Amino acid sequence: MKTCLVIGGGGFLGRHIVEKLLEKGYGVHVFDIRRTFEDKQVEFFVGDLCKKEDLLPAMKDVDTVFHCATPSPLSNNKQLFHAVNYHGTKTILEAAQEAGVQRLVLTSSASVVYEGKDIVNGKEDLPYASKPMDYYTETKILQEKLVLDADSEDFFTVAIRPHGIFGPRDPHMLPTTARMAKAGKTKFIIGDGKNTVDFTYVENVVHGHILAAEHLEKDSVVRGKAYNITNDDPIYFWEFMRRIITGLGYPAPKYNLPYWLVVALAVILQFVCKILKPIKEIRPTFTPMTVALAGTHHFYSCERAKNDMDYKPVVPMDKAIKLAIDSYPELRAET
Numbered sequence: 001m002k003t004c005l006v007i008g009g010g011g012f013l014g015r016h017i018v019e020k021l022l023e024k025g026y027g028v029h030v031f032d033i034r035r036t037f038e039d040k041q042v043e044f045f046v047g048d049l050c051k052k053e054d055l056l057p058a059m060k061d062v063d064t065v066f067h068c069a070t071p072s073p074l075s076n077n078k079q080l081f082h083a084v085n086y087h088g089t090k091t092i093l094e095a096a097q098e099a100g101v102q103r104l105v106l107t108s109s110a111s112v113v114y115e116g117k118d119i120v121n122g123k124e125d126l127p128y129a130s131k132p133m134d135y136y137t138e139t140k141i142l143q144e145k146l147v148l149d150a151d152s153e154d155f156f157t158v159a160i161r162p163h164g165i166f167g168p169r170d171p172h173m174l175p176t177t178a179r180m181a182k183a184g185k186t187k188f189i190i191g192d193g194k195n196t197v198d199f200t201y202v203e204n205v206v207h208g209h210i211l212a213a214e215h216l217e218k219d220s221v222v223r224g225k226a227y228n229i230t231n232d233d234p235i236y237f238w239e240f241m242r243r244i245i246t247g248l249g250y251p252a253p254k255y256n257l258p259y260w261l262v263v264a265l266a267v268i269l270q271f272v273c274k275i276l277k278p279i280k281e282i283r284p285t286f287t288p289m290t291v292a293l294a295g296t297h298h299f300y301s302c303e304r305a306k307n308d309m310d311y312k313p314v315v316p317m318d319k320a321i322k323l324a325i326d327s328y329p330e331l332r333a334e335t
């Protein structure tokens with residue numbers, strides 16, 4: 001593993017992987033649809049991962065590819081998800097093999113096994129969701145299968161399944177929560193507030209990716225496998241949210257709403273949005289998927305990563321929450 005290419009390296013997780021690779025002395029190429037930062041140590045390639053001719057120059061002399069590009073998981077664009085996550089990943093695999101790349105680490109998602117029902121200490125051998133709740137999950141499943149099936153004698157692959165990533169420059173968790181808090185929409189707890197979930201600090205996710213890449217050798221057990229990577233410290237969803245919301249200076253959620261009621265409202269809202277789509281595109285924060293995530297248990301075992309690649313989180317939850325909040329002074333409530 002000498003020169004690495006990070007596809008999606010201009011995004012949240014990708015850029016953290018880039019920073020750690022540089023710190024560890026690797027050569028780094030970045031491929032992304034737009035340039036998001038400048039760094040003299042990095043060769044930045046702007047292009048569309050759906051185009052092999054865009055990818056090939058970025059893969060020259062690269063031995064390891066990290067693929068962590070995706071359209072926003074909170075979008076509902078079926079065509080875009082299929083084009084980028086499925087067909088684009090196929091194109092990446094073809095280009096990588098043509099360019100002589102030896103290893104590919106995919107950022108998958110623990111959500112590939114989640115379909116809105118409780119998951120308690122879920123292991124990697126749970127079946128893929130038979131009814132994925134959104135196009136994001138549907139195409140993450142297709143993508144992961146493609147990548148794991150591509151493992152071969154001279155091209156080694158592995159998939160990392162993080163869950164609920166947060167940290168500096170996170171585009172979803174803290175910004176969405178702060179926006180809702182500012183609009184006075186975080187007064188309510190969905191369900192009894194006792195559902196336990198994983199939230200994972202970005203540096204732990206990076207650590208899991210780099211360990212996987214460093215273990216990806218000919219006789220390694222990690223080849224062709226998926227690995228859950230979490231903080232290994234499940235927390236009540238609403239305790240985590242309370243700490244983020246109050247940490248940003250907003251009042252804690254305090255009124256409970258029945259879970260079934262909010263699910264029903266989200267399903268109705270989704271139906272209304274579908275009808276209105278030709279006239280006006282609306283993207284509600286509360287979809288059946290986000291409501292399910294807020295009201296069910298979903299936490300995962302990382303025993304496999306501990307056993308096969310000696311994984312252990314490097315940043316504990318208390319410190320992670322503090323670092324994340326401190327990194328976002330602009331999201332704080334005005335006083």
Ligand SMILES: NC(=O)C1=CN([C@@H]2O[C@H](COP(=O)(O)OP(=O)(O)OC[C@H]3O[C@@H](n4cnc5c(N)ncnc54)[C@H](OP(=O)(O)O)[C@@H]3O)[C@@H](O)[C@H]2O)C=CC1
Pocket residue numbers: 007008009010011012013014031032033034047048049050067068069070071072073084088107108109110140161162163164165166171172
């Ligand atoms: N965030 C989370 O909680 C979790 C994320 N994951 C996975 O982690 C990975 C990284 O996610 P995250 O860092 O949060 O996402 P980001 O949106 O921050 O990063 C993804 C990057 O990919 C770019 N991209 C999108 N389409 C293309 C394309 N066609 N060609 C080239 N680049 C493209 C995006 O550009 P642009 O922004 O312009 O679209 C963006 O820079 C993804 O695979 C995601 O599925 C897994 C579990 C949880």
Ligand SMILES: CC(C)CCC[C@@H](C)[C@H]1CC[C@H]2C3=C(CC[C@]12C)[C@@]1(C)CCC(=O)C[C@@H]1CC3
Pocket residue numbers: 073108109110111163164165172173176177180186241290293294
């Ligand atoms: C309920 C509100 C106070 C706060 C809303 C927060 C949500 C925006 C986030 C809570 C769980 C998050 C999550 C993801 C995106 C952001 C949340 C819905 C993912 C769907 C991102 C992509 C994945 O692979 C799985 C994540 C699960 C958790």
